[in-house]
Amino acid sequence: MHGVIVIHYCRYTAVIWNLIITRQKSPEKIDEMVAPYGSVFIVGCGTCATGCGTGGEEQVKAMAQRLGGRVLGWAVVESPCDARIVRRDLAAHKGELEVADAVLCMACGAGAQAIADHTEKLIIPALDTLFIGKTERVGRYFERCRACTDCALLETGGICPTVRCSKGLQNGPCGGQVNGKCEVGEYKNDCAWVLIFNSLKRQGRLEALKSYRPPKDRSAKARPQELASR
Numbered sequence: 001m002h003g004v005i006v007i008h009y010c011r012y013t014a015v016i017w018n019l020i021i022t023r024q025k026s027p028e029k030i031d032e033m034v035a036p037y038g039s040v041f042i043v044g045c046g047t048c049a050t051g052c053g054t055g056g057e058e059q060v061k062a063m064a065q066r067l068g069g070r071v072l073g074w075a076v077v078e079s080p081c082d083a084r085i086v087r088r089d090l091a092a093h094k095g096e097l098e099v100a101d102a103v104l105c106m107a108c109g110a111g112a113q114a115i116a117d118h119t120e121k122l123i124i125p126a127l128d129t130l131f132i133g134k135t136e137r138v139g140r141y142f143e144r145c146r147a148c149t150d151c152a153l154l155e156t157g158g159i160c161p162t163v164r165c166s167k168g169l170q171n172g173p174c175g176g177q178v179n180g181k182c183e184v185g186e187y188k189n190d191c192a193w194v195l196i197f198n199s200l201k202r203q204g205r206l207e208a209l210k211s212y213r214p215p216k217d218r219s220a221k222a223r224p225q226e227l228a229s230r
C-alpha cells in the first residue's frame, strides 16, 4: 500500500475498552482504609475501570453490599477523569456527598484526583493504577505506553522501547538478551529490541537502527504537565 496512510481510530474506545489499567486493592486493605470513617460515598468509573471490571456498576454494587451500612450511596461517573462529567454525574448526589465522611473512589488515580478536585471530602482509593495498556480480553492486559511526551514509535517499528525494554533502553539490544528473550524477569518476556529489529526488517526499514537515540532528558520537562490547545 504505497502512498496511503492508514489512520486507526476507535470511536468506542472510551466506552467499551480499557485505556488505564487498574486493579482493586485487597478487601483487607480497603477495610483498613475505610475503618476510621463512619460513612462513605462510593464513586465508580463508567469507562476504563468498567472495562477492567474493577470499578464499574457491578463492582461498585458489590463493594456497597460488602461494606454495608456505612455506605450512604454510590454513583458510577461516566468518565471520572473529565471534570465536566464529574460535575454532571455527581450533581444528583450532592446531599449524600455532603454528609459522607469520605469518598471511596473506584477509578484510576487521575479519576480519583478529578473527584478530589470536585469535593473537599477525603478520597480513599480502592484501586491501584497500573499502566496505560492494551487489552487482550477482560483480565488480560499488557503495558504499552508511559506517556513519555515524545513518541518514538515511527523510529522503532511500532514497538515502544521505553515500556517494552525492561531497562527502558533507547538503543539495543543489550547483552542480556538470549534467543530473543530478556534477562530481566528470567527470560519470560521478549526482548523489545529484538521485536523492534524484526518489525523494522518486515517494514524494510532496518536503516532506522543506525540512528543513535539519545537518552530521554527528563530534567527538561516540568511535571505535572498540562495542555491547553484552545
Ligand code: SF4
Binding pocket: 144, 145, 146, 147, 148, 149, 150, 151, 152, 153, 160, 161, 162, 163
Ligand atoms: S514512545 Fe512509548 S511511552 Fe513514549 S509516547 Fe510512544 S508509546 Fe508512549
Ligand code: SF4
Binding pocket: 164, 165, 166, 167, 168, 169, 172, 173, 174, 175, 176, 177, 178, 181, 182, 183, 184, 190, 191, 192, 193, 194
Ligand atoms: S534484553 Fe532486550 S528488553 Fe531486556 S533489557 Fe536488554 S535490550 Fe531491553
